[in-house]
Every structure is written in structure tokens, then in C-alpha cells.
Amino acid sequence: MKHPLLLLSGGLLALCSISCTPLEPPVPAKADRVMYQWYDDYGQGEVSIHIKLSEQIAEVKRGGREIGWTYVATGKEGRATRPGSYRITEKIxxxxxxxxxxxxxxxxxxxxxxxxxxxxxxxxxxxxxxxxPYWMRLTDYGIGMHAGIIPNPGEPASHGCIRMPKEFVPVLFGKTKIGTPVKITY
Structure with a gap:
């Protein structure tokens, strides 16, 4: 009969060889929808924003070059966000x-x-x-861009403001200034 410590050490060796061998990488869970991308080149030019109501997407450009985009949630039926050309007039x-x-x-x-x-x-x-959070006023009647919930990307959901993902909007807030142009179209 083998000594109990030899049996135990043999078992530990077997356990270690199983647990110490590299495992297959886990199968990643199905990816969530990409809500935004930011790829600013930090080059020259002023930042501008184009919000497309039909797509519920905002494109951000610097000197005419696209540097990012994000899903947005604009005004739902009865509280629609008005198309037009605006400028950021307040940042809080x-x-x-x-x-x-x-x-x-x-x-x-x-x-x-x-x-x-x-x-x-x-x-x-x-x-x-x-x-x-990260309020950027566009109108004198209370419409602006800010962080907020986007329950169904691609669909309007707000009272008229332009909601943006909470991870994205601080980046945009840091790149805009009073006077940054914002164009809203269908």
C-alpha cells in the first residue's frame, strides 16, 4: 500500500497539470451594438457636429475630416427636434x-x-x-445635447434634446466650445 502523502502529492500533481495547462480562450459573448466611435486625429481645424434625425446619428468632424460618430436619441413624436443650423451657446x-x-x-x-x-x-x-450631464445648449427654448439614455438606437426617445451615450459625451464636451456649429437635418 502506498503512503497517503504519496497519493496526495500524486493527486496534487495531476490537478496542477490540469489547471496549469493553457485553456482554450473563452468564446466571447455576443457583442453589444457599437454605440459610438472616436478617432480624432487632433489635427488642425474646428470641430463641427452634424445630427441626422432619420438615422439618429451624430457625425463629428474636425476641419471637414470625420473624427467620430455616435448614436443619439432626439425628440419623439409630439416633441420632435427641429432641423436647422445652430451653435453651442452654453456648456455646463x-x-x-x-x-x-x-x-x-x-x-x-x-x-x-x-x-x-x-x-x-x-x-x-x-x-x-x-x-x-455635459449640457451643450443649442436653443434659447431649452434644446441641447447631453448625456442620456438611448433605449433603442436608431429611434427618437427624448423630449426634444439630443441625448448621447454617457461614455461619449464627455469626450465631445471637451472638444467643443461656445460657438461650435451644430447642423440638424433629416
């Missing part, structure tokens, strides 16, 4: 809407997901203004 990193938000109860559960500041609030409830 941490802005909250003065028109839209939600009402939540004392437990933080949303009881009205599409509320305005004047909507009735029940006992234990409170109105929460919608965050609009």
Missing part, C-alpha cells in the same frame, strides 16, 4: 432640467417617470429634476 458639466423629471416615493421608487416641476406630489414623494 452638471446641469439638471428645469422642465422635466420624475416623482419618486420615500423609498426612491419612481411613481411618475414623466413629470414636470408643477405636477402634484403626494405625501412622502418628491420631484426629481432630470440630470443632463
Amino acid at each position: 458639466v452638471d446641469k439638471h432640467s428645469n422642465r422635466y423629471g420624475w416623482i419618486e416615493n420615500e423609498y426612491g421608487e419612481v411613481v411618475n417617470g414623466d413629470a414636470s416641476p408643477g405636477d402634484p406630489v403626494g405625501p412622502g414623494e418628491r420631484y426629481m429634476p432630470a440630470p443632463m
Whole structure:
């Protein structure tokens, strides 16, 4: 009969040879949709933005060269984003809407997901203004570009603003300035 320590060391050796051998790389999970790309060459030229409403995509150019693109969510039916030529007139990193938000109860559960500041609030409830991080104002009537949810890429979803992915918009915010042109077309 073999000594118990020899059996144990033999078992450990076998286990180590199994666990220490290289394994096949894991099969990657199905990739999520690519929401944006940024490939700025940091060359010369001013940055400009072209938002295509029919595609729900924004193209970013520097001196006429494309340097990135992103899915956006513009105004849904009844609150459509107006086409036109605009310029960024205001930039605020941490802005909250003065028109839209939600009402939540004392437990933080949303009881009205599409509320305005004047909507009735029940006992234990409170109105929460919608965050609009990396706000870039385009109009004097409250339309701008900011980070936000894009529930179905390629489809409008906002109250009129241009929502952009939260990972993308800080990069764009850093490359724009007051006066950056923004063209919105169908």
C-alpha cells in the first residue's frame, strides 16, 4: 500500500497539470451594438457636429475630416427636434432640467417617470429634476445635447434634446466650445 502523502502529492500533481495547462480562450459573448466611435486625429481645424434625425446619428468632424460618430436619441413624436443650423451657446458639466423629471416615493421608487416641476406630489414623494450631464445648449427654448439614455438606437426617445451615450459625451464636451456649429437635418 502506498503512503497517503504519496497519493496526495500524486493527486496534487495531476490537478496542477490540469489547471496549469493553457485553456482554450473563452468564446466571447455576443457583442453589444457599437454605440459610438472616436478617432480624432487632433489635427488642425474646428470641430463641427452634424445630427441626422432619420438615422439618429451624430457625425463629428474636425476641419471637414470625420473624427467620430455616435448614436443619439432626439425628440419623439409630439416633441420632435427641429432641423436647422445652430451653435453651442452654453456648456455646463452638471446641469439638471428645469422642465422635466420624475416623482419618486420615500423609498426612491419612481411613481411618475414623466413629470414636470408643477405636477402634484403626494405625501412622502418628491420631484426629481432630470440630470443632463455635459449640457451643450443649442436653443434659447431649452434644446441641447447631453448625456442620456438611448433605449433603442436608431429611434427618437427624448423630449426634444439630443441625448448621447454617457461614455461619449464627455469626450465631445471637451472638444467643443461656445460657438461650435451644430447642423440638424433629416
